Amino acid sequence: MQPPSRRSRLVTFVTLFLPLAPVVGGAVAGYLRAGDARAGANVGGGAGAVTLCLLVGAASGLFALFPAPISGTLPEPLGVVLGVGGVVLGAYVLVLSTLGGVCGSFAASEADILGRWRG
Numbered sequence: 001m002q003p004p005s006r007r008s009r010l011v012t013f014v015t016l017f018l019p020l021a022p023v024v025g026g027a028v029a030g031y032l033r034a035g036d037a038r039a040g041a042n043v044g045g046g047a048g049a050v051t052l053c054l055l056v057g058a059a060s061g062l063f064a065l066f067p068a069p070i071s072g073t074l075p076e077p078l079g080v081v082l083g084v085g086g087v088v089l090g091a092y093v094l095v096l097s098t099l100g101g102v103c104g105s106f107a108a109s110e111a112d113i114l115g116r117w118r119g
Contacts, residue, residue: 022097023096024100025047027101049097089103
């Protein structure tokens, strides 16, 4: 499996505040990889995984800046909400990046068939 390019990771991370941004990052990765659907899914999922690692790092930094109260733990309802929200966000990023990778590889193969962009 070829790793996702720096451009695709950057696109996904910078546009993450937009709806469906992981699709764009995965599509860039899939287009730049220019393989079959499986290769596009792999590289799109890789781009999503790298973006997810960056998000975990950013969340860790926020928790370091704003620590929990003196007891060192979060209140139970807040901890559950943050945990479930993190899992949902992770699934959102990974699934949509993979879908974008498949779409990007399809677009690259169509551009190749039509004789555009590939020389």
